[in-house]
Amino acid sequence: MIVFDLACDAGHRFEGWFASSDDFAGQQARGLVTCPECGSAEVTKAPMAPAVPRKGNQVAETRPQQAMVSAPLPPEAVEVLAKLAALQKEALKQSRWVGKDFAEQSREMHYGERDVETIHGQATLEEARDLLEEGVAVMPLPFPVAAPEDLN
Secondary structure (H helix, E strand, O other): OEEEEEEEOOOOEEEEEEOOHHHHHHHHHOOOOOOOOOOOOOEEEOOOOOOOOOOOOOOOOOOOOOOOOOOOOOHHHHHHHHHHHHHHHHHHHOOEEEEOOHHHHHHHHHOOOOOOOOEEEOOOHHHHHHHHHOOOOOOOOOOOOOOHHHOO
16 A cells, blocks of 8 residues: 545645555546545645654654544445535534643633634644543544644
């Protein structure tokens, strides 16, 4: 499998997994590669950082595995994903990016230490579990969100 960083004509960045470069080209030519955020089929490969192998004395970072689909999705699924991406985009317009401070700021709002507002950011799986155990209302976003400083 090959992982490509992709970008749509609206500037949204996302990843795609393909069996080969030819597989990507074939799916793209058939209009099967679409942006999960806006549904655009005008998708191209984005510049990628090279994969540099770790040194033999470095510990590998462990991440939970992600469920993947290797076949093109049915049109109904593509439509649902496009609607979900549009809903997330609208919701994030009313939200403020807080980056890695997400867990801390969510906790402060929950305990009344600051004004409540809608925020989004990054949290580790452990931080998210801790928040949920404390009764803090949080949820994962269905699609990845880039930090504002990473957007063009």
